[in-house]
Amino acid sequence: MRSINFRACRCLGTAIVMFCSAGIGLAEPRHGIAMYGEPALPPDFVSLPYANPDAPKGGRIVVGESGGFDSLNPFILKGTVPWQLQFLTYESLMGRSWDEPFTLYGLLAESVETGPNREWVEFTLRKEARFSDGNPVTLDDVIWSYETLGTVGHPRYHGAWAKVASTEVVGERTVRFTFNVEDRELALLMGLRPILKKSQWDGLDFTQSGLENIPIGTAPYVVEEFEAGRFVKLRRSPDYWGRDLPFRRGTNNIDEIRIDFYTDASLLLQAFKGGELSLKREFNVSDWETQYDFPEVQSGDIVKSIVPHQRPSGITGFVMNTRQDQFKDWRVRDAMIHVFNFEFINATKTNGQQPRITSYFSNSVLGMRDGPAEGRVAELLAPFRDELLPGALEGYSLPVSDGTERNRKNLRAALRLMEQAGWTVQEGVMKNAQGQPFTFEILLKQGSAENQSIINIYTQSLQRLGVTPTVTVIDSAQYQERTTTYDFDMTYYRRGLSLSPGNEQRLYWSSEGAxxxxxxxxxxxxxxxxxAMIDAILQSENRDEFVAATRALDRVLTTGRYVIPIYQWNISRIAHVRQLQYPETLPMYGDWVGFLPDVWWWKE
Structure with a gap:
């Protein structure tokens, strides 16, 4: 089994200090921009530190996904899209280094410049930048892309665009965005919008794109072939315009990437064992230890690699929709968390080897600390004392069971909480004062076998409380539609969080998103x-303030009791054919966007 550790100089403490040290506005065009301080790489850097600039080109890989797709446009709300397309077939003005908390280097843009307080940002396009059809990228394409995505594109683009006061051309290849609010992160966010070809959409409705119009991008890969719901084949373009850029050296090495879709996630392992897939990420530690001993592993034809990382745990579990009456009361949500017997589930599913998520930013320096809020964290939360839920100021931890199936102590606590919320067990059924039973629907996507198994154990525990939920399993298209419109009571939920939380936090937790x-x-x-904590994060100008604001936000989110947390994955487990290789030096973010397949290569 291959296991690689980070270089000592990449310890999280050093990275966070570098990230959060006080910064100054840029005074001239630069090759890169960091959220705080200076970019780690000099203007003449050879390649990203976690890429092998001498990696060979070639090879073909097949990856598997569960579900299906009915669109190839990843930039609109409508449809289900292979998630890889956004990152492999499209580019932005700047590219992100995943070995720094939040630093960008020139990609489509050759330079970036900001005002003294980052009240504006300018990008200068490279002359050689081209779309995959050979046409040059123009400022007209850039401005159209920003306006279109910011108004009719996916809602994730709307928030930052609303903070742009004006867009103007200030040079032959230079565009300036001026902001209407003080927000240091906006200068970086403007560098990360995908650039599309304006003329492709003349006379067409961008919001209705499905399989008929594949957006034209500038990245190394293009869609060569696809069959709706079954597969997408990407081909590396030999004429890719940016192959000699330092940012691209040693990346995008695989000639062909095929994405195959399976109706059930449980089929992926069988497909991998049968040689149909080139790699398989394994999220269950028990399966990793017991299911990956087949002959190809024993012979070395399949390699088991472990990739560590330094990013927060994020949140993974089952979210309760507070738009629904059943979950408006925090005591009901708390009761649902008590009923969820994590220790027994963990023992059943992973032999007790998978650690639990303890907060949204756990596994990092940004996570809330045990015990009462102290110092600056307490000061930030103090004005909201009357609205904060129990535990935010006093200290909070998830309930722990005795590991047995009965979970008696936590069930008794759940009964007390439900009673406080107006629900009691009457003739074996949980009801309110009007005799109406407490019930709800758990919505799951077809193919999520492990989630269904966990929910089966959970529903048995709920029945001991007099609660019988309905479990509904639907296909990926229906699931996408229902979750987009929040048409569910409880469902599986996963949000990855970075070492540089910023404006995206509004998309995750703001009232507008409700x-x-x-x-x-x-x-x-x-x-x-x-x-308010998100505002404090965005306005932070030093390390202590940033960390305190994030820890305070973590307390608000965790004690809100919105999600029943399950496992955290503080390492990635990837089984792959021996021909697939990756550099010894790993990025701070580990197996994240920009790692696989980006810096891997094929060696015969």
Missing amino acids: TEPGSRNWMGMESPAAE
Whole structure:
């Protein structure tokens, strides 16, 4: 089994200090921009530190996904899209280094410049930048892309665009965005919007794109062939315009990437064992230890690699929709968390080897600390004392069971909480004072076998409380539609979080997302405290303030009791054919966007 550790100089403490040290506005065009301080790489850097500039080109890989797709446009709300397309077939003005918390280097743009307080940002296009059809990228394409995505594109693009006061051409290849608010992160966010070809959409409705119009991008890969719901084949273009850029050296090495779709996630392992797939990420530690001993592993034809990382755990589990009456009361949500017997589930599913997520930013320096809030964290939360839920100021931890199936202590606590919320067990059924039973629907996507198994154990525990939920399993298209419009009571939920939380936090947790379809605020939370902590994060100018604001936000989110957390994955487990290789030096973010297949290569 291959296991690689980070270089000592990449310890998280050093990275966070570098990220959060006080910064100054750029005074002239630069090759890169960091959220705070200076970019780690000099203007003449050879390649990203986690890429092998001498990696060979060639090879073909097949990856597997569960579900299906009915669109190839990843930039609109409508449809289900292979998630890889956004990152492999499209580019932005700047590219992100995943070995720094939040630093960008020139990609389509050769330079970036900001005002003294980052009240504006300018990008200068490279002369050689081309779309995959050979046409040059123009400022007209850039401005159209920003306006289109910011108004009719996916809602994730709307928030930052609303903070742009004006867009103007200030040079032959230079565009300036001026902001209407003080927000240091906006200068970086403007560098990360995908650039599309304006003329492709003349006379067409961008919001209705499905399989008929594949957006034309500038990245190394193009869609060569696809069959709706079954597969997509990407081909590396030999004429890719940016192959000699330092940012691209040693990346995008695989000639062909095919994405195959399976109706059930449980079929992926069998397909991998049967030689149909080139790699398989394994999220279950028990399966990793017991299911990967087949002959190809024993012979070395299949390699088991472990990739560590330094990013936060994020949140993974089952979210409760507070837009629905059943989950408006925090005591009901707390009761649902008590009923969820994580220790027994963990023992059943992973032999007790998978650690639990303890907060949204756990596994990192940004996570809330045990015990009462102290120092600057307490000061930030103090104005919201009356609205904060129990535990935010006093200290909070998830309930722990004795590991047995009965979970008696936590069930008794759940009964007390439900009673406080107006629900009691009457003739074996949980009912309110009007005799109405407490019930709800758990929505799952077809193919999520492990989630269904976990929910089966959970529903058995709920029945001991007099609660019988309905479990509904639907296909990926229906699931996409229902979650986009928040048409669910409880469902599986996963949000990855970075070492540089910023404006995206509004998309996740703001009150606007509680009503706007397509946001990532699936729980429907509306918390002035959370929004104030996000403001504090965005306005931070030093390390201590940034960390304190994030830890305070973590307390608000965790004690909101919106999600029943399950496992955290503080390492990635990837089984792959021996021909697939990756550099010894790993990025700080580990197996994240920009790692696989980006810096891997094929060696015969």
